[in-house]
Amino acid sequence: MSVQNKAGANRAKWVLGAPLILFTVVFVAVPVFQGVQTSFYALTLQDPSAPFAGLQNYRDLFSSPGFLNAARFTVGFALAVTTIETILGFGLAMVVNRTFPGKKIFFTLLLMPIMVAPALLGVMFRLLLNGDIGLVPALLDKIGLQISLFAPDSVVPLLVVLDIMQWTPFTFLIIYAGLQSFPTDVLEAAQIDGAGRLRTVASVILPIMKPIIFAAVFLRLIDAIRTFDVIYVLTAGGPGTKTTTLSIFIYKTAFESGGFGLAAAASTVIMLLLLPLVPFLVKRIARQEGDLA
Amino acid sequence: MGKHVRIAGAVLVSATLALAGCAPSTGGAKVAAGGAGGGTGTVKMVLWPGPEGDAMSKVVTKYNAGKGKSDGVKVDMTLLSRQDTFSKESTLMAAKSSAQDIYFVASYNVGQFAASLDPLSEIDASNYFPVAVDGLKYQGKQYALPLDVSNHFLLYRKDLVNALVADPSQKSAYEAIAQKATGENRDPKPAAQWDWTDFKAMAAYFSAGTNPKSPTKYGTILQTKNLLYNTMVWDDVLWGMGGSWTTPDGKANLATPEAQKAVELYADIYKNGWTSPDSSQAEFPETQAALKSGKAAFAIQWSAGFAELSDKVKSPEVAGKIAIAPVPSKKTHVHALAVALNKYSNNKAAAKKFFSYLATPEAMTVYAEAGGIPAMPKVLADKASVNPAFPMIAESINKYGYAEPVFPKTFQAYSKIAEDLSGAWLGTVDAAAALKTANSNLQGLLK
Numbered sequence: 021m022s023v024q025n026k027a028g029a030n031r032a033k034w035v036l037g038a039p040l041i042l043f044t045v046v047f048v049a050v051p052v053f054q055g056v057q058t059s060f061y062a063l064t065l066q067d068p069s070a071p072f073a074g075l076q077n078y079r080d081l082f083s084s085p086g087f088l089n090a091a092r093f094t095v096g097f098a099l100a101v102t103t104i105e106t107i108l109g110f111g112l113a114m115v116v117n118r119t120f121p122g123k124k125i126f127f128t129l130l131l132m133p134i135m136v137a138p139a140l141l142g143v144m145f146r147l148l149l150n151g152d153i154g155l156v157p158a159l160l161d162k163i164g165l166q167i168s169l170f171a172p173d174s175v176v177p178l179l180v181v182l183d184i185m186q187w188t189p190f191t192f193l194i195i196y197a198g199l200q201s202f203p204t205d206v207l208e209a210a211q212i213d214g215a216g217r218l219r220t221v222a223s224v225i226l227p228i229m230k231p232i233i234f235a236a237v238f239l240r241l242i243d244a245i246r247t248f249d250v251i252y253v254l255t256a257g258g259p260g261t262k263t264t265t266l267s268i269f270i271y272k273t274a275f276e277s278g279g280f281g282l283a284a285a286a287s288t289v290i291m292l293l294l295l296p297l298v299p300f301l302v303k304r305i306a307r308q309e310g311d312l313a
Numbered sequence: 314m315g316k317h318v319r320i321a322g323a324v325l326v327s328a329t330l331a332l333a334g335c336a337p338s339t340g341g342a343k344v345a346a347g348g349a350g351g352g353t354g355t356v357k358m359v360l361w362p363g364p365e366g367d368a369m370s371k372v373v374t375k376y377n378a379g380k381g382k383s384d385g386v387k388v389d390m391t392l393l394s395r396q397d398t399f400s401k402e403s404t405l406m407a408a409k410s411s412a413q414d415i416y417f418v419a420s421y422n423v424g425q426f427a428a429s430l431d432p433l434s435e436i437d438a439s440n441y442f443p444v445a446v447d448g449l450k451y452q453g454k455q456y457a458l459p460l461d462v463s464n465h466f467l468l469y470r471k472d473l474v475n476a477l478v479a480d481p482s483q484k485s486a487y488e489a490i491a492q493k494a495t496g497e498n499r500d501p502k503p504a505a506q507w508d509w510t511d512f513k514a515m516a517a518y519f520s521a522g523t524n525p526k527s528p529t530k531y532g533t534i535l536q537t538k539n540l541l542y543n544t545m546v547w548d549d550v551l552w553g554m555g556g557s558w559t560t561p562d563g564k565a566n567l568a569t570p571e572a573q574k575a576v577e578l579y580a581d582i583y584k585n586g587w588t589s590p591d592s593s594q595a596e597f598p599e600t601q602a603a604l605k606s607g608k609a610a611f612a613i614q615w616s617a618g619f620a621e622l623s624d625k626v627k628s629p630e631v632a633g634k635i636a637i638a639p640v641p642s643k644k645t646h647v648h649a650l651a652v653a654l655n656k657y658s659n660n661k662a663a664a665k666k667f668f669s670y671l672a673t674p675e676a677m678t679v680y681a682e683a684g685g686i687p688a689m690p691k692v693l694a695d696k697a698s699v700n701p702a703f704p705m706i707a708e709s710i711n712k713y714g715y716a717e718p719v720f721p722k723t724f725q726a727y728s729k730i731a732e733d734l735s736g737a738w739l740g741t742v743d744a745a746a747a748l749k750t751a752n753s754n755l756q757g758l759l760k
Contacts, residue, residue, distance in 0.1 A: 068407060068429065152589065153606050168591050170590065258540075258735045260742060
């Protein structure tokens with residue numbers, strides 16, 4: 021490439037990338053910086069003068085049982101739902117990745133849960149699952165099953181099930197999209213070699229799909245750690261703090277306690293804990309040289 | 314590429330540390346505390362949607378068409394989401410914004426917001442309920458004007474309870490169940506005479522699990538979701554048992570025998586199945602649903618719930634069958650939803666003209682006729698034809714009303730108590746241990 025062409029290509033790169041860079045700076049970088057900055061100040065509603073607090077917010081955070089409980093619940097919840105959703109999403113993608121009657125309708129119905137805003141879904145579930153007027157308990161009652169879905173012992177499994185119902189279509193979509201560009205000659209070779217269905221999945225499909233599956237896991241895990249809407253609408257983090265996620269903890273700290281500095285510190289800690297995951301996962305998502313493509 | 318990434322990372326970290334040393338834009342640097350303005354122009358107000366927002370929109374329309382013209386003031390009201398109004402306002406206050414002139418507040422958060430509000434001492438508040446006005450004072454200053462008043466009632470199926478009281482053939486069955494449930498000899502009584510032991514006995518009697526002949530599935534529905542508003546409901550039990558949040562000298566007072574009895578009442582009702590297991594996630598709408606569906610015989614509910622339950626269209630199963638009585642043991646939480654002046658408003662003089670109008674019976678009559686529950690005894694008395702509950706609300710507030718202490722972290726205290734006790738309310742956490750934690754946390758907030 022001549023020097024002139026190279027300079028032109030560089031210029032084009034910056035011009036085309038400028039809107040995204042500007043968007044990232046204004047709507048991501050600046051708020052993140054401001055949040056981190058706030059975490060070093062004792063900014064509360066009761067005292068908006070916000071004196072400099074150094075690391076005091078962080079000290080308060082790590083000695084707060086509420087934060088530690090929320091972290092434990094969030095990590096457990098996120099790992100559980102991500103694992104199940106990835107497995108189910110993969111299974112669904114394999115099933116749908118063939119021609120069958122009504123495939124388009126089935127596909128559309130499958131994607132419907134992710135088209136609904138999470139908060140709205142929370143409100144819908146709240147009505148559907150209500151013991152007195154809800155459709156689901158009424159149907160269960162008709163088949164002789166009297167379960168209280170919101171009882172303390174069943175509320176966590178309920179939240180896991182609802183999350184799976186809502187977000188499995190997301191992992192399915194990512195994995196299904198990956199299957200569309202799967203090399204068919206490799207499958208044919210496996211068939212010729214006499215590999216059965218399960219063996220083909222385990223030894224051929226899964227290794228090649230690993231980057232796509234990691235992408236689904238990564239995106240879903242980050243989102244699951246940020247879970248707020250459905251849980252807040254349904255349980256408000258209760259009973260007690262049983263279902264309080266980190267996002268609910270941050271929300272309550274900021275808007276019920278008026279502790280903006282402490283809430284900013286919690287947000288910063290979560291960001292710093294998740295950031296190291298990015299290069300680890302990007303490495304596994306990006307295809308290596310020499311991989312089948 | 315690796316070198317560029319390292320340089321970018323170093324710049325990022327340095328910038329972050331540098332910014333951390335600067336004052337945040339939401340605090341630190343002094344921001345001028347608004348201004349009086351010319352006394353005319355547009356006044357911006359926020360409120361939350363629902364009965365209060367609907368009623369207030371009628372008041373605003375009337376003001377803008379009438380008195381507002383002579384005042385030279387036009388009020389522009391924005392309805393935020395019911396769930397997030399206070400969060401959005403908190404953000405505006407933390408940013409010292411002048412975007413809104415009038416905020417929507419409540420007696421349970423006025424202490425928290427006081428640093429961002431201007432007192433309204435010059436507005437005549439003599440038409441309001443004294444308890445509502447006092448609940449909006451912080452450090453002796455009036456920070457808001459009451460708009461809507463909320464308290465609790467015992468909403469009950471009068472067809473069932475009155476039939477029980479009038480029927481001698483049910484008396485012995487009731488006494489046996491009451492004895493087992495409460496350890497005491499209790500006769501069936503009219504709802505207006507109940508104490509909390511009667512409440513428990515009735516909950517047992519009207520639960521099909523304990524009394525197979527019960528016409529309802531559950532006696533009651535408890536509001537035990539981890540929500541600050543449910544602390545307000547439980548406080549009726551606490552105050553009714555002789556307890557309170559604080560001692561007369563202002564120290565936390567939750568680790569007491571009275572508080573323990575109040576928690577155990579809830580826990581006993583829940584564990585015995587005299588309330589739906591879904592009570593663990595119940596608040597106002599779930600309570601309405603339980604009463605509307607006929608599954609519960611009675612409940613402690615906000616005063617705003619009665620109108621819907623009496624409506625034939627909205628509650629066909631129970632309309633005409635629900636009556637109201639004072640909360641057992643005759644102690645009801647009262648709070649006022651209110652309007653307050655933004656300290657950073659640039660239009661304070663104009664906003665105060667609107668406040669002066671709001672504080673009149675004329676404005677609050679419009680509010681009442683549009684579905685609100687104004688905090689003015691005269692209006693409630695005059696407008697009984699609009700809402701039959703009005704006279705009872707006035708009596709209840711005057712005779713039985715109490716208000717929790719107002720301090721900067723009152724709002725947080727309600728949330729913390731719900732968080733600390735909602736497990737104990739269900740009997741999943743030991744009551745004494747939960748109250749010890751709640752007491753310690755409350756003491757921390759009182760400082």
